[in-house]
Amino acid sequence: MRFGVLGPLAVWTxxxxxxxxxxxxxxxxxxxxxxxxxxxxxxxxxxxxxWGTALPANPAxxxxxxxxxxxxxxxxxxxxxxxxxxxxxGGYRLTAAPDAVDAARFAALVxxxxxxxxxxxxxxxxxxxLALWRGPAYADTADEDFTRAAVARLEEDRLAAVxxxxxxxxxxxxxxxxxxxxGELAARHPLxxxxxxxxxxxxxxxxxxxxxxxxxxxxxxxxxxxxGLEPGPELAALHQAILEQDRALELAPPPVTVDPPAAAPKxxxxxxxxxxxxxxxxxxxxxxxxERMVTLTGPGGVGKTRLALEAARLAADCxxxxxxxxxxxxxxxxxxxxxxxxxxxGVRDADGxxxxxxxxxxxxxxxxxxxxxxxxxxxxxxxxxAGQLLRAAPELHILATSQEPLAVDGERLYSVPxxxxxxxxxxxxxxxxRQSGAVRLFLARAAATAPGFRLDERNAAAVAAICRRLDGIxxxxxxxxxxxRALGVExxxxxxxxxxxxxxxxxxDAPARHRTLRATIEWSWDLLAPEERVVLRRLAVHAGGFxxxxxxxxxxxxxxGGDRTDDVARxxxxARxxxxARxxxxARxxxxAxxxxxxxxxxATGVAADDVPELLARLVDRSLVAxxxxxxxxxxxxLESVAAFGVEELAAAGEEIPVRLRHAxxxxxxxxxxxxxxxxxxxxxxxxxxxxxxxxxxxxLGAATAAGDSGLxxxxxxxxxxxxxxxxxxxxxxxxxxxxxxxxxxxxxxxELQPAAARPGPAATRPDSPTPPDPTTRRDATTRRDATTxxxxxx
Numbered sequence: 001m002r003f004g005v006l007g008p009l010a011v012w013t014x015x016x017x018x019x020x021x022x023x024x025x026x027x028x029x030x031x032x033x034x035x036x037x038x039x040x041x042x043x044x045x046x047x048x049x050x051w052g053t054a055l056p057a058n059p060a061x062x063x064x065x066x067x068x069x070x071x072x073x074x075x076x077x078x079x080x081x082x083x084x085x086x087x088x089x090g091g092y093r094l095t096a097a098p099d100a101v102d103a104a105r106f107a108a109l110v111x112x113x114x115x116x117x118x119x120x121x122x123x124x125x126x127x128x129x130l131a132l133w134r135g136p137a138y139a140d141t142a143d144e145d146f147t148r149a150a151v152a153r154l155e156e157d158r159l160a161a162v163x164x165x166x167x168x169x170x171x172x173x174x175x176x177x178x179x180x181x182x183g184e185l186a187a188r189h190p191l192x193x194x195x196x197x198x199x200x201x202x203x204x205x206x207x208x209x210x211x212x213x214x215x216x217x218x219x220x221x222x223x224x225x226x227x228g229l230e231p232g233p234e235l236a237a238l239h240q241a242i243l244e245q246d247r248a249l250e251l252a253p254p255p256v257t258v259d260p261p262a263a264a265p266k267x268x269x270x271x272x273x274x275x276x277x278x279x280x281x282x283x284x285x286x287x288x289x290x291e292r293m294v295t296l297t298g299p300g301g302v303g304k305t306r307l308a309l310e311a312a313r314l315a316a317d318c319x320x321x322x323x324x325x326x327x328x329x330x331x332x333x334x335x336x337x338x339x340x341x342x343x344x345x346g347v348r349d350a351d352g353x354x355x356x357x358x359x360x361x362x363x364x365x366x367x368x369x370x371x372x373x374x375x376x377x378x379x380x381x382x383x384x385x386a387g388q389l390l391r392a393a394p395e396l397h398i399l400a401t402s403q404e405p406l407a408v409d410g411e412r413l414y415s416v417p418x419x420x421x422x423x424x425x426x427x428x429x430x431x432x433x434r435q436s437g438a439v440r441l442f443l444a445r446a447a448a449t450a451p452g453f454r455l456d457e458r459n460a461a462a463v464a465a466i467c468r469r470l471d472g473i474x475x476x477x478x479x480x481x482x483x484x485r486a487l488g489v490e491x492x493x494x495x496x497x498x499x500x501x502x503x504x505x506x507x508x509d510a511p512a513r514h515r516t517l518r519a520t521i522e523w524s525w526d527l528l529a530p531e532e533r534v535v536l537r538r539l540a541v542h543a544g545g546f547x548x549x550x551x552x553x554x555x556x557x558x559x560x561g562g563d564r565t566d567d568v569a570r571x572x573x574x575a576r577x578x579x580x581a582r583x584x585x586x587a588r589x590x591x592x593a594x595x596x597x598x599x600x601x602x603x604a605t606g607v608a609a610d611d612v613p614e615l616l617a618r619l620v621d622r623s624l625v626a627x628x629x630x631x632x633x634x635x636x637x638x639l640e641s642v643a644a645f646g647v648e649e650l651a652a653a654g655e656e657i658p659v660r661l662r663h664a665x666x667x668x669x670x671x672x673x674x675x676x677x678x679x680x681x682x683x684x685x686x687x688x689x690x691x692x693x694x695x696x697x698x699x700x701l702g703a704a705t706a707a708g709d710s711g712l713x714x715x716x717x718x719x720x721x722x723x724x725x726x727x728x729x730x731x732x733x734x735x736x737x738x739x740x741x742x743x744x745x746x747x748x749x750x751x752e753l754q755p756a757a758a759r760p761g762p763a764a765t766r767p768d769s770p771t772p773p774d775p776t777t778r779r780d781a782t783t784r785r786d787a788t789t790x791x792x793x794x795x
Contacts, residue, residue, distance in 0.1 A: 001013055001014060001019070001074065001077070001078055001081055001084065001096070001100065002014070002100045002101075002102075003030075003034055003096055003100060003101045003102070004101075004102045004132075004134065005031065005034055005035075005101065005102060005103050005137055005138055005154075006102045006103055006106060006132050006133045006134060006135075006137055006154070007133060007134025007135035007136070007137070007139055008134065008135060008139045008140050009021070009027050009030065009031050009034075009138070009139075009140045009141070010134070011030075011074075011077070013077055013078045013454060014078065014443065014447060014454045014455070015447065015451070015452050015453070015454050017077075019073065019074070019077040019078075020073075021070070021073055023066075023069060024140075025050055025066050026066050026069045026070050026073065027140055027141070028049070028050050028140075028141055028144065029046065029050060029063075029066050029067065029070055030070055030094075031138055031140065031141045031147065032046060032049050032050070032146055032147075033085070033092065033093065033094035034094060034096070034101060034103075035138075035146065035147060035150050036093070036094075037101075037104070038093055038094065038095060038096065039093060040088045040090060040091045040092070040093045041091050041092055041093065042090050042091040043060065043063055043090070043091050043092070045091070046063055046091070046092065047059045047060075047063055049144070049145070049146035050063070050066070052145075067085060067087075067092060070085055071085050078454060078456070079430065079456035079457050079458070080429070080430030080431050080455070080456060080457060080460075083095075083429070083430070083431035083432075084096060084431060095431065097434065097440070102132045103137070103154060105129075105132060106129050106132050106133075106157070106161075107157070109125055109126075109128055109129035109132075110125075110126065110129045110157070110161050110164075112125055112314075113125025113126045113128075113129065113164070114164065115313075115314060115316065115317055116316075117316055117317070117322070119168045119169075119171035119172050120168075120172060122164065122165075122168040123165060123168040123169055123172060126161055126164055126165040126168065127165065129161055130158070130161055130162065130165065133158060136151070136155070137150070137151045137154040137155060137158075138150065138151050138154075159189065159192065159195070162185065162195070163192070163194045163195050163198060166178060166181075166182060166195070166198040166202075167198055170198060170201055170202060170205075175201065175202040175205040175206050176202075176206050178198070178199075178202040179199075179202045179203060179206055179208070182195065182198055182199040182202055183199065185199075186199050186215070190219065190222050191222065191223065191226070191227070193219075193231060193232050193234070193235045196215065196216075196219050196235065197234065197235055197238055199212075199215060200212045200215060200216060200235075200238055200239075200242065201238070201249065203215065204242050204249055205249070205250065209242060209245070212242050213239070213242060213243070216231070216235070216239045216242075219231060219235075267309055267312060267313055267323060267325055267371075268309065268325075268628075270306070270309070270310065271628075272445075273444070274306060274307070274310050275419075275437065275440050275441045275444055276419045276420070276436075276437020276438070276440055276441055277303070277307055277310070277419075277437070280307055280416065280417075281307070281310060281311055281314065283414065284296070284307070284308075284311040284399075284414060285311060285314060285315060287412055287414060288311065288315050288318070288369070288397060288399065289315075289318065291397075291410070291412040292390055292396070292397050292398065292410055293386065293390060293397075293398050293400070293406075293408060293410045293411045293412060294397075294398070294399050294400070294411075294412050294414060295375075295399075295400040295401070295402055295405055295406055295411055295412070295413050295414065296308055296399070296400070296401045296402075296414050296415075296416050297401075297402055297403065297404065297405060297413055297414070297415050297416065298403070298415055298416035298417070301473045301474065301475030301476060302416050302417075302418055302473055302474065302475075303416060303474040303475070304401040304402075304416050305373050305374070305401055306474070307416055308371055308373065308399055308401050309325070309371070311399065312325070312369055312371050312399060315369060316369070318369075319367055319368050319369045319397070320367050321366040321367050321368040322368060322369075323368070323369045323370075323371065324344045324345055324368065324369075324370050324371065325344055325371045325373065326340045326341045326343070326344040326370065326371065326372050326373065327340065327373045327374065327544075328340050328372060328373060328374050328375055328377065328378060328382065336378070336381055337372070337375075337378060337381055337382045337385050338355045338356050338359065338385060339355065339729060339732050341359060341370070341372075341385065342355050342358070342359060342729070343694070344370070345359065345362060345363075347359055347362050347728075354731070355729075355731060356385065356388065359385075359389065360388065360389060360392040360393070363389055363392065363393040363396050364392055364393050365393075365395070366393060366395060366396060367395035367396075368393075368395070368396055368397070369397045369398075369399060370389075370396060370397070370398050370399070371398075371399045371400075371401075372386065372398060372399070372400040372401070373400075373401050374401060374402070375400050375401065375402035375406060376402045376403040376404055379402060379404060379406060382400070382402075382406060383406040383407060383408045386398055386400070386406060386408050387408045387409060390408070390409075390410065417472075418438070418471050418472030418473050418474075419436070419437035419438040419441055419472040419473075419474060419477070420436050420437045420438060420472060421436060421438045421439075421464075421467045421468045421471070421472045422435075422436040422438070422439055422464045422467055422468065423436075429460065430455045430456060430457060430460050433455065433460055433463065433464055434455070436467065437472070438467040438468075438470075438472040438477060439455075439463060439464070439467050441474060441477050441478070442463065442466065442467055442477045442480065442481055443455055443463070445477065445478050445481035445482075446481040446484040446489075448481075449481060449482050449484065449485050450484045450485035453484055453485075459488075459489045459490065462489040462490045462492070462493040463489055463493075465493045466480055466489060466492060466493050469493075479624075479642075480492065482624075525645065525649070528619075528624075529618075531606075531607050531611065531615055532615055532618055532619060533649070534555075534607050535551075535555040535607060535612060535615045535616065535619065536619055536624060536625070536638070536642070536646055537646040537647070537649040537650045537653065537655070538554050538555045538646075538650065538655070538659050539551060539554065539555055539616075539619075539625065539636075539638050539643075539646070540638050540642070540643040540644075540645075540646030540647045540649075540650060541554065541647065541650070541656075541659055541660050541663045541699070541703075542554070542637075542638065542643075542663065542696055542699075543695040543696055543698070543699045544637075544693070544694065544695030544696055545628075545635040545636060545637040545692075545695075546635065546636055546637070546696065547633065547634075547635060547636070548612075548613060548616070548633070548634070548636070550663075550666055550667075550696075551612055551613075551616050551636060552609045552612045552613070553609075553662065553666040554659060554662055554663050554666060555607065555612045555615070555616070556607050556608055556609040556611070556612050557606055557607050557608065558658070558662065616636065620636070624638070624642050625637065625638055626638075630692070635692075657707060660703040660706075660707070661703060661704070661707055661709065661712070663696070663699070663700060663703060664699075664700035664701070664703040664704045664707075664709075664712055664716070665712060666700075667693060667696050667697050667700040667716070668700060668704075668712055668715050668716040668719065670689075670693065671690065671697060671716055671719035671720055671723075672715065672719045674686045674689055674690055674719075674723075675719045675720075675722060675723070678722045678723060678726060679722065683726070686723075687723065687726060687727065690720070690723050691727075697716070697720065700716055701713060701716050701717065701736055701739065701740065704716060704740075704743070705739050705740065705742075705743050708743055709743070710740070710743040713739070713740035713743050714740045714741070714743075716740070717736050717737045717739075717740040720733070720736070721733060721737070724736070
């Protein structure tokens with residue numbers, strides 16, 4: 001349940017329904033318990049707070065009656081609610097979760113906002129925090145002695161947040177809108193000098209210098225008359241600056257900058273709350289202060305990326321040169337982390353120097369936190385680069401995520417555990433279950449997709465079973481939560497039990513994450529309609545996200561399609577509980593053939609391009625595809641583990657090579673359409689478009705070379721030549737051109753490439769260009785490992 005004290009006392013169920021606590025003394029009892037934030041309150045203290053000198057005939061018995069009434073009210077509103085009021089030796093306490101009380105939530109939001117470097121982020125966070133206030137704190141009991149100190153403290157915290165917000169909005173140039181708001185606030189709180197200072201700045205920047213001086217004179221009179229004091233030194237200095245029309249008072253214009261060679265990306269903004277990770281965040285914060293190289297390790301889906309990004313965000317103020325994120329997923333074609341780190345820092349390999357040397361010089365004097373995400377794909381080269389940078393830059397700190405250690409000098413490993421599952425004895429007790437991080441995450445995500453869902457004594461055992469059998473893996477829990485609306489938790493628990501039993505009989509040498517996440521993803525896959533499966537497995541070939549146009553191109557059948565043997569609905573609608581071949585048409589990785597249930601080939605499922613937007617929207621709704629706003633519209637992204645499963649299904653359906661080539665053809669056409677812009681006044685727009693698709697372009701080139709399509713590989717490399725040159729990524733361009741040229745004998749497209757390669761860009765004939773390996777070997781290696789896409793950061 002959730003409780004509100006920032007206004008009249010309020011209680012809500014987990015589903016947001018208000019709970020009426022009618023009796024005045026019961027409301028006062030609840031307020032007193034909330035005031036002590038989970039600490040035990042003695043019976044004598046409660047009696048004194050509630051009745052003072054007007055004691056009832058039997059105080060102890062009367063208090064017990066009020067406690068019983070409170071428990072009854074909470075239990076009637078939500079099964080298990082009575083357990084929130086606990087009898088302890090010497091008194092009572094309320095066992096609400098820390099984030100279940102709006103006052104605690106307010107404090108956390110304010111603290112997070114104050115840690116933000118960007119004034120827009122500070123303003124947004126403070127606005128969200130102040131929106132929790134519904135009136136004066138503890139409005140029902142504000143006149144009682146036991147609440148007065150808390151009311152005064154919370155009001156001071158609110159006013160300080162208001163002042164923080166005013167200063168953030170001033171930094172954003174909102175002085176004109178602030179003038180009226182601050183005037184009203186200053187009238188109600190005339191002695192708050194920080195609030196007055198914000199008011200004077202807003203007036204001055206709005207061209208109202210005379211009014212600013214008049215407000216200062218009025219404040220000076222009030223201070224002298226009421227306190228016998230003069231304004232403080234900061235306010236006096238501000239007054240003098242206004243008199244002198246000091247240019248420092250003017251709003252600093254945004255810095256005029258030339259678009260960098262590669263924009264340094266900000267940390268992605270989380271769209272959901274991080275649940276159950278307070279202890280881990282505290283541990284990582286401590287490590288970042290004392291260690292220079294921290295690596296978060298753990299299985300896929302455990303939440304390493306989400307945890308690293310939140311820890312980096314909280315630690316940003318400790319690094320005066322900021323935080324940068326380098327995402328290393330999807331670098332199959334040119335498997336060096338140097339380009340990714342260079343892009344994150346906006347560094348280019350100017351004057352022909354090696355990019356790693358430029359990085360070293362750039363970071364040498366920086367106090368910065370560099371986040372290296374998903375290192376396991378190229379762990380050896382990441383380790384070499386990390387060691388080089390740490391030795392050269394004494395103030396650089398690195399936070400890495402990987403499924404295995406980097407094994408570099410000075411590395412401090414931190415194993416990210418799964419969320420704590422409920423204990424074996426907690427299956428039937430909702431209050432005890434809510435102490436589990438895994439349960440809290442599952443409940444939050446299930447409530448978001450199934451409005452009205454809540455934990456009670458009837459479904460507690462099923463919820464506990466789901467969280468235990470999914471091992472507390474956040475990704476698995478979030479995927480499971482999307483099925484609550486359709487199945488309910490009892491049937492969900494039954495299907496999950498069957499699925500694990502099937503996988504327990506599988507290969508013992510499979511990675512641990514495949515023995516758990518595969519079960520969750522395969523089970524979610526079985527619940528999709530046949531055409532949804534087709535689109536999802538095809539979208540899995542993308543890396544770093546994709547647009548709707550890309551989804552329509554790769555997700556639909558090829559023109560004149562319908563010649564495939566695709567997924568069809570299961571004949572019985574039930575999960576498999578043995579090793580029998582699937583009857584839905586998708587061959588399993590153990591080699592079982594796809595059938596229609598009678599031994600014949602499965603019928604085809606056609607997907608037209610016009611159907612893809614609706615199917616994509618359904619996949620977004622099922623949380624199997626993530627979406628985020630972008631400059632040119634929405635971008636979509638298949639979660640990393642879901643994409644790995646989808647690529648296996650793609651291969652089992654016999655579609656992997658044609659879909660990868662269709663993906664490569666689409667991005668080759670995109671690069672060719674964009675290339676002419678790079679020599680016109682639309683150059684900046686073209687660069688940004690190719691920046692956004694950089695990872696897909698890498699993957700497209702890898703697919704073309706793996707398939708031995710020299711014409712496609714040469715077309716793509718030629719179209720990107722100017723892009724690599726303008727972005728200063730000469731060596732990357734040279735390597736890519738070398739791969740394309742090594743695919744096979746010259747085609748007409750090979751001749752078309754020569755003018756592009758001869759321009760003052762990344763020359764394929766440069767003496768220090770790498771010698772490409774045998775293209776057949778390259779093709780096999782690329783096909784085997786090109787099975788992942790961008791990971792999810794909200795997990």
